[in-house]
Amino acid sequence: MRIPYVFLGAFLAIAQSAYAEVAPPPVLAPQKQQAQAAELSARFLTRFSYKSVPLDDALSAKIMDRFIKSLDPDRVIFLQADIDKFMSDRSKIDDAIEREDLKIPFAIFNVYEQRIVDRMNYARNLLKQGFDFSVQEDYSLLREKEPWPQTEAESDDLWRKRVKNDWLRLKLGGKTDSAIRETLDKRYANALDRAYKYKSDDVFQSFMDAYTTSIDPHTDYFGATASADFDIAMKLSLVGIGAVLQERDDYTTVRELVPGGPAELSGKLSVGDRITGVGQGKNGPIKEVVGTRLDEVVQMIRGKKGSVVRLDILPADAGAEGTHRIVSLVRDKINLEKQAAQKTVLSVKVGEATRKIGVITLPAFYEDFEARRKGDKDYRSASRDVAKLLGELKQEGVDSVLIDVRNNGGGSLDEAIDLTGLFIGSGPVVQQRGSDGKVTVRSADFRTPVWTGPMGVLINRGSASASEIFAAAIQDYGRGVIVGEPSFGKGTVQTVVNLDQMVRNSKPEFGELKVTISQFFRINGGTTQLRGVTPDISLPGFSDPKSFGEMSYDNALPWTELKPAKYAPTGNVATLLPSLQSRHDARVQSDPDFQRVLEDIADLKAQREKGVISLNEAKRREEATARENRLKSRPEANNGEDPDVDDGLQANERSLSADIAMENARKKAKDVLLNEAAAILSDEADLKESAPKAATK
Template structure:
């Protein structure tokens, strides 16, 4: 799964042991009538109202089939070629099936997928009974997404033998005994096996709709009821619950973190590591045992209306499986997700005898509480409002410049991107938007004067997308500040969310929501960020692989294009300073040991990523580890967030909770080499901008003296 733990969100839970002794066939899943109706209604919207409508025909059917199969078996280790041949016999029928509200094709594929998971994982567990010979020369392919499908069960068995051998060798190289390795891998495979018994029809439908919508374009999505709720939470940064981060660990739903100020933390009744055994509603509702229940279902049981009561049956962190339980009552309240909100920090940078104070505002997303704003709530939460407050504080702190950190900010509200730009540029056009009919509209901010007129910098990486790119591009086009980092993602399209239940006039939610692309946005200079992204003024090294991450990695991304420039007046002339900024940056990083070591770690990481195969020969692997250890010993180690160190061979949920949290905290406390350098570049900008008026004054004085 893509999500390892959540804030009371969505997760396909790893169930506790229950099928280990006798593995029967997984449940046969069937589509619900409302799912078929939702698919048909979605198709009507997608074929009529998308920015680039794609007809639901045989050609699109084939694409949907390929994407659906890839989503289930991306590494081609489960299905056989005969399975794929059978599936493709129906590849031209999906369009007709959707139109007649029949979802048997994707459900039959998923049911076979479940059976293949059971077969393959059972085989993997059987392999653990034997010993492996690590002296032979053989390799294991790390990337099989373009390899042929196994032709026979024997071919599949050989793939899985190498896969298990690779897992075993990783643990062996980490110093684990054979007995410990068998226990660890058996538990790992058992957890994977039992996941197949926990899928529901909603999971199949969501996977199928994902394949359909992303076949239209990369950013069209379907949200079932649960996914829609999570999207809403992510935008308004709040929910009603108990304020706990939950994670599936060791067969239990476990408290990973308590949110400061939330009901769970304020009660003093819960601690990190406590396990939830049962959940009851109200003061006297029956407590239902939840051991073995999917985490997303437990989440929905714990969430509820504000001021209502939920009762939890708790197995304390330090108690054994047969230890004493305790029953606690908590009153649900509104929880603010402050960790996902804008935050500020101040970096003090020395330059000779001078010290520059750079204010850093980290913005993880362009959030906005749409519902509160629609209702006229004056205090509704939004990214630009939070940043405006932080700018006031930074002014009081007398900072020399403000750096906006948008790394891994995937976007959000378009309105918030416009409003945020206004805080630094003031009144004027920010972005142009072209609809499906070709009409171009210019969207502007109406803030009379900027909230911050001092030096500005924007730090971006490959994960900066959509609204982040609108903001960074506007700052760049206006000449307002320096853009630093990697070339951004390249998402230049606009989506809107359609509530299918409202369209169908359903009294209760059952169809979900459709997020479809309706427009393309363009910079004020007329270009678009689509495909090419925002190119930084000063580039910094990055971790991402542009071939696999970014708009250009999608096979159906819209092309780059342009429209006429908007009528706007530059707010600065950062271009004139760029040669000096680049020169100072080059000289500084050449003598910065931390930066040089960071670049070495990046190079090593990219070299490892490009390896298509890994040796299963123990001597070769130990030699590789020895060489890596020697490289690390040759220099003073820094914790820079790039982890080229020892591999313990474990997955996150296989370590103790304390060890897992310690690793996470170490990453959080790592030296942020790129942030420091971006702040230094902004300090240079402040220095050079101060020098410009002084030079101009001297020239004017000379002219007057003649």
């Protein structure tokens, strides 16, 4: 949880000078256990990290730079004078950690808070006047390498342009001046309010993020909340009421009810209902939560299975003064099915025949470690769920299976190995080298593969770690065709260390470390580190390799290789690739949907390279018209369903129904790249089927 990033994402605009007198934000100070946790983390990291980095002046400087960047990545909050003052302590953080002294990062954060308050009030005052959109001026979108403002006047002008851009976006979206003024004033007021809600845990989490990622990009620190969220993501379950909540206008609002959860089964909660109070047990007092941070409300609602939580509900259709009702719910285990493996079947025409392609979408390599440790025979895991889905696809008579791991950032290494085993049976999957240089070969151990037919893997830049292990093994065995973009390039393995258990602390105080302990290598000897997995058939992608992927980190491990493992390829996909490529090229050349994707990618790339946006209304309307003309021939545009239209609003500024409708439109939008990947697998099945016939002739 990197709070400052979340906060900065909540406002993309702001102002000019002369703001109103307001109360200063709270002065935050470190807690004793936080300083102890930092020192304990330092002792562990200097001794046991795969990449040994001493806590010295050099690392201190990196921590300082990362911490400041996390707070002000676009260099629009601090002044140069602030930075100069901070830099006097740049080489002192290492000594301070060893002394269990966190005054330096907290002092920086307190300045950050005050600057935020100043800018937000400045922005709200600026809204009282109008803007001249006939002036020819630009606003820079890429400021991470620009200097910080030297003077307050320079900062004022920078924020004036940000506010002007926010206003213009809403104006181009069809809003009136009065509606724009109201929307932006509420946006900045909400951002201002959040500045007063920061706690010492937020500062400490941000500081520890800066420290751990200065060791390597994938070492992390988890405070209590982050640790719980990580655990939920891996188990794919939690104990609660089964409601997806969202903060809207100071209310914790029900955005979605999880099927089969206590909230849905009760019939007492609806989407849009607002939670104004939470009480524990059948008779515990109800604590008002209006204006309370969402993460705090969520923690109050979660609890032990079988326990009672009481909610004070303001119904969705009621006004602020409407009649409330009290809803009692019994907490239960909630399975997060939307984040689990899911299947669909696509029909693809190949010549005169129609082939059925089974698609299994896998968002993460999850595994309920705790249930597995306890010997639960029905513990939840990605490979178990996929095995079940493969059995169902067999029954449905599919010709090929596509495993879609786009944007799957990884998870359990064991699950990546077991998933590979579903397609190869037994054999080496990945090599793992520890900090001592010892190499271990990790193998799948299935008597027979669950699926022996044609298969492939769909990857993109967001496919990382365990996804890359799986895709690389399938590629090295020649078992299936790899389709998509080059993957992320994360070739390291992490483990989670409970700091309280490490020092035999009886109560949870110190949090957990996710520490890099080894590097993994493909069975062919190479590594996915930096380079990722190169697909057999490339598809275009929207991501920017300069800002997303292992190569974007300045302290990533280099690419290297070692001896190949002993393995025997189980497939002959390499012999099919020339034919698959030529069929793909011919198909996409005449596919209007695919060509439109290429147009969109080219347009996005041009915008990135430009780096600035005009604040002249006529020019922006001209650009908008050009985009509309490009889109109007598209079927979704003719249906009035362009989910990516820029209305200038943030998600919580639309009505809940409008925001959900936009989200659903995105989900229903044609997945052109998935369809082409399915077509490639249809070709693979066709070529494999015709190969034996040709050999016989």
